[in-house]
Amino acid sequence: MSTDDDLIQPAQRDLVAGLEKGLQVIATFDQERSRLSIAEVAERTGLTRAAARRYLITLTHLGYMRHENKLFSLTPMVLRLGQSYLHSARLPRLAQPLLYRLAYAQGEAASVGVLDHDQLVCVAAVSAGQLVSVTLQPGTRVPAWCTANGRMLLASLPQAQLDAYLERVQLEPITEYSIIDKKRLAEAIGRARSQGYVLVDQELELGLRTMAVPLKNFRGEVVAAMNISVHAGRMTLEQMTERCLPALLKIQVELNAML
Structure with a gap:
């Protein structure tokens, strides 16, 4: 009989290597690498060229890939994998109606995000007629350090995990406002932790200001973050703090009671 520990620390014999490598092949494709050859997939995944070829052919046969002029690319069928999470996970289903209320009451955009390794992934979003940013869409992934939701989630990490993150993260000047000094970033994360909310001013995109608060489950664990974004x-x-923070905190209390 399997136990929870078996699922957390599985034996090698219980892992399906083919599934792991197939997902790795899919994850190799991104915005900068939307079309790849067999050799490029092999190089990026560490597979042999023959193995990469078999995975690509199989994924093409299943409809997840298309093949043209010796290059492979993803098809829209891959979106089903993400939709399965969005349709089945509890957090997006609970958050979406409250985000509608928040966004339309403020006339701005609102979203909920979670950490996935070192990136922030948007899992629910609403724009009340204001297209603030294309990154505020379910499924989008952005660096955690330069976003309000991401910084709020980093503030919730145990200190040892946060220290490890700050050690490995590479800070680049995405905009002229981006914090690229690790000491300053640590201080900003510390302020977010102590005050319970965070403001990020145009560090990811010029013109994009965001304010975020943490979302906690019934055990008091931070499981996500919620923000309001304005141009x-x-x-x-100062106006964001005055107008948006009370509304964010009100929805935060309601969502926390449901999580």
Whole structure:
């Protein structure tokens, strides 16, 4: 009989290597590498060229890939994998109606995100007629350190995990406002932890200001973060704190009671 520990620490014999490698092949494709050859997939995954060829042919046969001029690319069928999470996971289903209420009450955009390794993944989003950013869409992935939701989630990590993150993260000047000094970033994360909310001003995109609060389950564990995003030309940071923070905190209390 299997136990929870068996699922957390599985034996090698219980793992399906083919599934692991197939998903690795899919994950190799991204915005910068949307079309790849067999040799490129083999190089990026560490597979032999023959193994990469078999996985690509199988994924093409199943409809997840297309093949043209010796290059492979993903098909829209891959979206089913993400939709399965969005349709079945409890967090997006609970958050979506409250995000609608929050976004339309403020006339702005709102989203909920979770950490996936070192990236922030948006799992629910609503835009009340204001297209603030294309990154505020379910399924989008952005660096955690330069986003309000991501920084709020980093603030919830145990100190040892946060220290390890700060050690390995590579900070790049995405915009002129991006914090690229690790000491300053640690201080910003510390402020988010102590005050219970965070403001990020145009560090991911010029013109994009975001404010986030943590979302906790019934055990008091931070499981996600929720934000409001505005265009910098419409609202100052001081106005965001005055107008948006009370609304965020109100929805936070309601969602926390449901998680």
